Amino acid sequence: MPIINFIIYLLTMIGIYSLLAMSLNFQVGFTGLINFGQVAFFCIGAYTSSLLVVNAGVPVVVAFLVAMALSGIFGYIMSIPTKSLKSDYWAIATLASGEIVRLVALNEAWLTAGPFGVMGIPQILKDLIPKDAYPVFYLLFVIACIIMVYIFLSMLTNSPFGRNLKAIRDEEELCLSLGKDTQKLKLQAMIVAGTVGGLAGSLFAFYIQFISPENFKPIETFLMWAMIIVGGRGNFKGAIIGAVVIQLFNVSTRFLGNYVPLGSDSMAALRMTIIGVLIILFLLFRPEGLIKEKKKVYD
Amino acid sequence: MLTIKNLEKRFGSLRALDDVSLEVEDDSIVGLIGPNGSGKTTLFNVVSGFYEKDGGEVYFKGERIDGLPPNKIAKKGLCRTFQVSKAPEKMTVLENMLLAAKRQLGENPFSALFMRPRVQKSEKANLDMALELLDMLQLSQLKNDYAGDLSGGQKKLLSLGRVFMLKPDMILLDEPTAGVNPTLRVQLMEAIRQLQKMERKAFFIIEHSMKVISNICDKVYVLNFGKKIAEGTPEEIQQNEQVLEAYLSGA
Numbered sequence: 001m002p003i004i005n006f007i008i009y010l011l012t013m014i015g016i017y018s019l020l021a022m023s024l025n026f027q028v029g030f031t032g033l034i035n036f037g038q039v040a041f042f043c044i045g046a047y048t049s050s051l052l053v054v055n056a057g058v059p060v061v062v063a064f065l066v067a068m069a070l071s072g073i074f075g076y077i078m079s080i081p082t083k084s085l086k087s088d089y090w091a092i093a094t095l096a097s098g099e100i101v102r103l104v105a106l107n108e109a110w111l112t113a114g115p116f117g118v119m120g121i122p123q124i125l126k127d128l129i130p131k132d133a134y135p136v137f138y139l140l141f142v143i144a145c146i147i148m149v150y151i152f153l154s155m156l157t158n159s160p161f162g163r164n165l166k167a168i169r170d171e172e173e174l175c176l177s178l179g180k181d182t183q184k185l186k187l188q189a190m191i192v193a194g195t196v197g198g199l200a201g202s203l204f205a206f207y208i209q210f211i212s213p214e215n216f217k218p219i220e221t222f223l224m225w226a227m228i229i230v231g232g233r234g235n236f237k238g239a240i241i242g243a244v245v246i247q248l249f250n251v252s253t254r255f256l257g258n259y260v261p262l263g264s265d266s267m268a269a270l271r272m273t274i275i276g277v278l279i280i281l282f283l284l285f286r287p288e289g290l291i292k293e294k295k296k297v298y299d
Numbered sequence: 300m301l302t303i304k305n306l307e308k309r310f311g312s313l314r315a316l317d318d319v320s321l322e323v324e325d326d327s328i329v330g331l332i333g334p335n336g337s338g339k340t341t342l343f344n345v346v347s348g349f350y351e352k353d354g355g356e357v358y359f360k361g362e363r364i365d366g367l368p369p370n371k372i373a374k375k376g377l378c379r380t381f382q383v384s385k386a387p388e389k390m391t392v393l394e395n396m397l398l399a400a401k402r403q404l405g406e407n408p409f410s411a412l413f414m415r416p417r418v419q420k421s422e423k424a425n426l427d428m429a430l431e432l433l434d435m436l437q438l439s440q441l442k443n444d445y446a447g448d449l450s451g452g453q454k455k456l457l458s459l460g461r462v463f464m465l466k467p468d469m470i471l472l473d474e475p476t477a478g479v480n481p482t483l484r485v486q487l488m489e490a491i492r493q494l495q496k497m498e499r500k501a502f503f504i505i506e507h508s509m510k511v512i513s514n515i516c517d518k519v520y521v522l523n524f525g526k527k528i529a530e531g532t533p534e535e536i537q538q539n540e541q542v543l544e545a546y547l548s549g550a
Contacts, residue, residue: 159411160403170387179373297443
């Protein structure tokens with residue numbers, strides 16, 4: 001039984017990170033926005049929904065929606081400097097915004113309980129689901145969210161809106177010359193991406209039932225980047241496959257420590273080293289990732 | 300249609316545009332020529348809002364447009380192409396054309412999600428128009444190729460197609476025929492002529508080929524070292540000694 005429980009845990013974490021990778025792919029792969037602060041959405045989503053439920057007793061559905069809205073608003077705030085910063089400098093700014101969000105969670109103890117984190121986050125619909133079936137139920141819930149987000153984002157990227165985003169990614173000046181308000185489009189893209197990231201954060205908090213600033217370090221952002229580098233940019237299947245590959249590796253090696261004669265510290269370091277090597281290998285030999293961006297063909 | 304008054308643009312101590320005044324009248328084709336580095340493209344960049352001016356005024360359809368961002372100027376009906384064609388690498392030729400279409404539905408997330416039937420209908424109409432234009436530009440067989448894979452000349456044609464999709468009132472063309480084969484070049488010029496006659500659009504064209512200029516332009520302005528040194532009909536310009544000197548000393 002423990003092995004089945006572990007597999008369900010693994011799949012659920014893959015699912016949650018798929019959402020984060022899809023959101024990041026929407027920014028990087030479609031709009032060309034190099035966001036190194038993706039974890040901020042994850043963090044805001046997790047803290048908002050869990051604090052609303054734990055401290056304010058807000059219904060879970062409302063808490064999820066508010067969490068998504070707040071992450072979306074944070075996406076809007078993050079997009080403001082794109083007006084004056086070139087993309088590489090904006091990328092540095094996003095790295096900072098990710099850390100700022102985590103540091104606020106760490107230091108504003110009156111709101112977030114600081115380093116102790118938020119404890120006792122209740123399980124959703126706990127009374128209705130038998131205890132044994134709960135992990136499977138939650139996994140199905142996460143999968144349902146993935147399907148919804150997949151459809152939602154695909155509808156957007158296949159629309160004239162998505163076409164404008166791709167054009168910003170490839171040739172921003174051309175977009176301006178065609179009368180597109182690129183600033184506004186980037187802003188809208190960041191709101192969409194933030195909302196999806198907030199959903200992932202809420203799902204994570206109510207799954208783990210305990211969150212602390214430790215969960216939202218910059219390394220999480222780089223795992224999400226590894227997912228879209230391995231999976232491929234400019235399509236959502238790639239993001240999901242990338243999440244599978246990286247999470248499979250990242251989560252399963254955590255438990256391998258018991259069987260490998262290495263200390264847990266060296267295991268953790270080794271894990272990151274191998275992910276780094278994987279990224280380099282992909283950039284060298286398969287820069288487009290496992291799944292290429294699909295060409296949009298009209299007949 | 301377009302009135303430029305005492306336009307100035309400096310890059311450091313270099314006067315790229317020095318007190319340039321000119322006018323493009325309604326439904327006319329006006330040429331802009333001059334040696335390399337004389338400020339032609341700079342003039343386009345300032346007029347289309349990509350550069351900030353250092354002095355002077357620009358009016359389009361009687362309205363002052365200097366200081367507006369490029370997308371607002373394009374929305375007002377003044378559109379441009381680039382000397383080095385811009386072609387989104389990972390977008391097909393048809394996507395490029397559809398990208399440019401004017402007043403599209405579904406350009407924001409909300410309408411893209413909730414007005415899909417209407418968006419699809421407008422896409423269909425734009426698609427028909429795009430195919431027709433591609434036919435005229437002889438790009439039909441490349442419609443599903445990535446724009447990044449086109450040759451330089453084909454990119455020039457595509458940028459013309461995109462601008463036509465926008466249906467502007469006035470078009471600034473920066474060397475529209477550079478790299479285009481001679482037969483097609485003639486056809487292109489013919490297409491521009493027809494468009495100007497039928498739809499009464501104004502064109503302002505930077506061009507190096509005197510032949511092209513004298514074939515289609517009603518009026519020509521000549522720039523040298525950022526200054527306007529001559530204006531007149533193509534015949535007058537070809538006789539103008541100052542112009543000949545500028546071109547010969549540069550060559």
